[in-house]
Amino acid sequence: MAVERATEMTATGTITLVPSVHFSAAHRRRVRETIRETEPDLIAVELDETRFDRLEQHDRPVPGELAPELPVPAAAAYATLQAIQRTVVRLYGLDPEQTDMEAAIETAAELDRQVALIDEPISETMTAIANRLGPETLPKVMVRTWAMGPEEYANQFEMVSLPLQDVRSGDDVQPAIDHLRHLLPEVANVLIDRRDRAMAERLHVLRQEGYDVVAVIGAGHHNGIERALADLESNAAGIDDVSTTTVPIRVPARSVTRIPIQ
Template sequence: MTEIRLVGTAHVSRKSVEEVRSAIEEFQPDIVGVELDRGRFVSLREEAAEPSVGEILKGGNFGQLLVQWVLTYIQQRIGAETGVKPGAEMLAAVEEAEAHQKPVALIDRDIRITLARFWGRMGIWEKIKLIGALIYSLVSVEGQKIDVDEFTDQDVVSAAMEEFRKFSPRGAQALIDERDAYLAHQILMLGGRYERVLAVVGAGHIRGVQRYLDAPETLPPLPALTAGVKTLPWAKIIGVGVTILFLLLIAAIAFSGVGIDVLLTALLYWVLINGVLSAAFTLVAGGHPLSAVTAFAVSWLTSLNPLLAAGWFAAIVEAKIRKPAVGEFRQIIEAETLAEMRRIPLFRVVLVAALASVGSTLGTVLYFLFIFPILGIDPTVVIADGFSNMVEMIRGLF
């Protein structure tokens, strides 16, 4: 009969490292499963090949990448308080298993799948709240005394999980529930081949995994846990909507009879509002003035094309100027302060890419909100007259 034992850990706890070693020594498992995927395992052993700047720019998921870096930074800061490197308990499990000549299984879902499903499942409001919470965490974690060993107390963990579930229900499903099921699948598969299985997982997964182990028939199919999230391409839909709205607005002004000077002013403000905000956000990100000029020059056009982003062009210029070097990806992960992180060229390139696009988007929103007060005309009259004149012109052609 297969015997399965779970060990719950906190990723930056010295106590967890000791508990893992004790469990292996005492239980003497036939195999040790650890909550790692291949990529994180290689990264922990500092064997990972870093992506190039070109690969990062080509990927285009700048917001996702920044969230990942900030989460890693927060974990690093907590780890610095305890003197334990994040993931040390998982490496301890691997090393202890190897010392006892026990095989090791990596039982977690690929981090890229988890992040993609996490980001894809969250709604816009959830993403905004998450970014705000991360910014707050960056500030509050500095100098704060944290009892990390509480992270393995199930009552504390359960309360934290419930709070996160209220904060982001769909994000929690991808980050917690789905991984509970995935881990349980992997552990049960190990149980089919070995008599004594020790699984080392984060404390937040203990109850969920155990629930599935007690009732395997409730597990969702494994392929459903690794498939891509099918969502509507809202960014493209909104981008197309903005393009259509802008063209209709310009057409309405042009045919309303208010004058060519008003039309030219409307076009000028489209360039200025988009450009100034995109350039300003580029400078806030620490971008080079030439990157800000680039953002200014292209943002009026990228706002009309859902397949382009001002941040992408600004980031290309920033990369040419800053010239990120090999090894900077790891430097970002290991940065001890925000100031240190911002000095790393690669981080600045990604930050420029993200914030320049945010500035351009904000400029588009503000344009539609304030263009009529700026022009000093009544939108209802202009739109009604413009479309009426367009209809009359079309009728006259036929």
């Protein structure tokens, strides 16, 4: 099969991005096949150390268990996003007990490869979202929705009719990203843009260190990460910007459990 829009770089390492839908069986197969065919030095996943450690410890978190680890507003934001995620999974008939990240980690273990954790800490993401939302958020969303004409609204949801197994790049989900950005720019800035940059910086560090990497990421992050990687590659100042960035690298267990992916 063709590798998903590989991003070949001029530095010593290469980055192959595999955009996927987290709970799709078709994308789990695509993740496994791409990793096996590419045989990279490292497999990068859209996880941070907290989520990876929970997975390795066979500890599937529920919202209530996050209270000791996150500030109350951040825990509430996390629980809200989990609820939205569960609704989307049910709406599309996906399997909430299977994820593309698990497939990537299991395949890394199968091939005796290590796993690079490229997402920013979940506590930082949720705290940033909680800080940007307030009582005025819902009225703002309503005003933005009313301001959209019928044609614009239909265009924003163009991707809903696309079978998820046919999603192969960030372009396929861009209408949904644009819709989120229009209605909730405060959330999009943190949940998408900020994390795109964070993941790109970590991938750039691995590239500079000479690793050939397959990176499994949500399709909604694909375009943003590609742009950020290109900027870092072409901008000498950008290389200095990430010189202190560290990338956690772990040896995966041979068996993994189910975890929620944001």
